[in-house]
Amino acid sequence: MKHPSTPYTWTGPRPEGRRGWFNLLVGACILGWALQWSADGAQLSWSELAAGLPQIVDFLSRTLPPDMHILSRLVAPALETVQIAVWGTLLGVLPAIPLSFLAARNLQSNRWVYQGTRQALNVVRSINELILALVFVSAVGLGPFPGVLALALHGAGMLGKFFADAIEEIDQGPLEALRATGARPLQVIVFGVLPQVLTAWIAVVLYRFEVNLRSATVLGMVGAGGLGFELVSSLKLFRYPETATCIIIITVMVIVADTLSSQLRHRIQRSGRH
């Protein structure tokens, strides 16, 4: 039966009693104050943005249409970017694997080793790749190699953490069954842990490759090879149409990498069930 004139009632969460309403009010005031304080510090100004819109349009008009004549000059750096990304990923995966076993709570009984490894991975992850690249440039000189090292180190931190998280989520039952057959720890890892984490690990490695591809493009800014160098030079020479071309190439590479890796991940997922 339809009741067209039934009033609506709020069924969402409701504060309870006087105390509840008071807390809600106080919370809202604090939130409002915090947002205001952050906006002041960040110097938000909508009027400035509006006033600056013509400048944006001007910049765009000087950038477009992109200068396609330099495409042939960009092929080599683009390929170099891919090469940097490939080895940056691979060299990151290799140390991440053994570290992840130490950083997984269900495999590592020693709390100090577990915490120590986890924190070390966090530290490595927090340092921005550009800073790492600078350090390596001063160590091994300019060129793509310091870029590879920077991506590898940063990647080892990120992959180590993700690998360890994947290990912590596996089913413990099969591991116990393997131990009950008298298997040694390494055998338990190969036959019990790896088959269960393989899908997740491959997915995160592919994701890391995409990230490295994007990062490799900017490492050139510190002289660590790849398209970044061309990008920054064109900016410094005010040749914005060339900058646009660089950006287009970077975008195309990322799109291709993303498509390939989704296909691959989809295939792996599918072969993962029947």
Added chain:
Amino acid sequence: MIRIRQLTKRYGDNAVLRGVDLDAAPGEFVVVLGESGAGKSTLLRCVNRLAVADGGELEVGGMDAVRCMDTRALRQRVAMIFQHHNVVPRLSALKNVLTGRLGAVSTLASVMHFFSRADIELAHECLGRVGLAHKAHERTDSLSGGQMQRVGIARALAQQPRLILADEPVASLDPQTSRKVLQYLHDASRDLGITVLCNLHQVDYAREFADRIVGLSQGRVVFDGAPQAMGQDDIDRIYMPQPAFQMKGAAGPIAPSMPLMAGTGK
């Protein structure tokens, strides 16, 4: 084969095993009956040292399982079958059965996935024993629950153990599959002379398959004898209601169903 005297084990305040005595001869199929919480699982896990007993004697095939230093040597002789099969889902059935050999093969070769031809043939034979030879190369997670449990049995057989510990192997299976699984276990044990210590909930399966029944209640043995010798009062003692905590209908699953027992062995 097994000699247990006054085994004790507590988890915190909870004394799960309070002095268990048990013997098993080579080749015997012993079924352990008892309520949930009576200590059946703990008893089994003490035998292969997945749990460490607090006190008492536990000898398995001449090895001291309580004070044992070499756990792996002990576990090579003792195979376990779990209630939730605990197979590795992504591996094929054959690979899962081969993992039963891990204790006995070289670490380096096995982690590279190298197994000797003899081991692979053994694995095939064990799968054949449980009727799954045709599923050898299928991924284990594509099998049904009963089939996965049979892979677990094949894995235990591949270990070529002297003793098999089966911890409620059919608890998650329907009656028909349960009977099949227990039959496979029983036949394998008969043919290969393996001692089996099997935890069960179902009294009628115990009567059907056991050479001997051991009843556990509140951490102690309250019955130990042939199936024919087990009467209704023995069953009552095993599933004895605990005065303070008895909830209606929460006693052992078979204990209240008298019709099954009607006319047998009183």
